[in-house]
């Protein structure tokens with residue numbers, strides 16, 4: 001695993017005014033959150049107090065839109081399609097991520113999968129050097145996709161994803177097996193194939209087997225450390241500026 005190296009030196013006046021934005025896409029339960037946590041941990045950030053963190057994780061799920069009465073009933077019955085792009089509040093997601101990209105402090109909704117709704121409380125996201133934005137459709141919307149300086153796609157076998165989703169949703173999201181399987185066959189799988197999987201082509205790095213792939217995660221961490229090392233700041237700024245015209249991360253062939 002990568003050593004923490006001099007990443008910890010980025011603070012105060014040395015801090016980059018605009019964060020390095022990394023998009024992390026992949027199917028449901030592919031391990032997106034786990035990969036982000038591992039990256040954060042390897043960059044020596046998991047023990048750091050929230051306000052001081054140089055690496056933060058934002059979830060696209062925070063931007064699920066509010067549902068109307070009829071949609072709420074469907075969601076409670078497990079028939080609402082949460083895997084369709086229209087399930088997200090695109091405008092709020094873009095506005096918030098634009099502010100994050102400008103290095104501003106933002107407040108994002110806390111989403112509750114049991115209530116299928118946002119909670120009244122919000123979470124503050126403070127400026128950081130690296131922001132990981134993870135979700136099933138983070139590469140789907142061009143306005144969002146174009147904001148990322150690096151794009152990762154977590155590629156985990158569908159059977160593994162379904163079995164993990166069953167375990168997770170029964171334990172953590174208040175679902176029963178029938179509902180999970182019905183939702184999976186009617187919405188989750190078809191939407192994955194239509195909207196998520198085609199975005200894999202935008203990835204700079206594809207991570208087969210998700211968080212089990214320690215070699216890939218280690219290489220990504222080393223790459224981030226290299227880009228953010230104080231001696232490389234000028235090059236990094238230039239690369240960020242030109243990130244539309246091509247990526248500096250290795251592309252899959």
Ligand SMILES: Nc1ncnc2c1ncn2[C@@H]1O[C@H](COP(=O)(O)OP(=O)(O)O)[C@@H](O)[C@H]1O
Nearest residue numbers: 027028029030031032033034035164168211212
């Ligand atoms: N490599 C792994 N081995 C075993 N379980 C894993 C692994 N990666 C993730 N999980 C578990 O699978 C579930 C989904 O993982 P998560 O990272 O939340 O996926 P995603 O963010 O893509 O939905 C969680 O319960 C998590 O603990």
Ligand SMILES: Nc1ccn([C@@H]2O[C@H](COP(=O)(O)O)[C@@H](O)[C@H]2O)c(=O)n1
Nearest residue numbers: 027028029061082083113116135136188
């Ligand atoms: N109320 C909701 C909202 C979303 N989902 C499912 O969550 C999945 C996305 O989150 P992952 O952590 O799995 O990437 C997506 O597939 C939705 O079906 C839900 O079950 N309930």
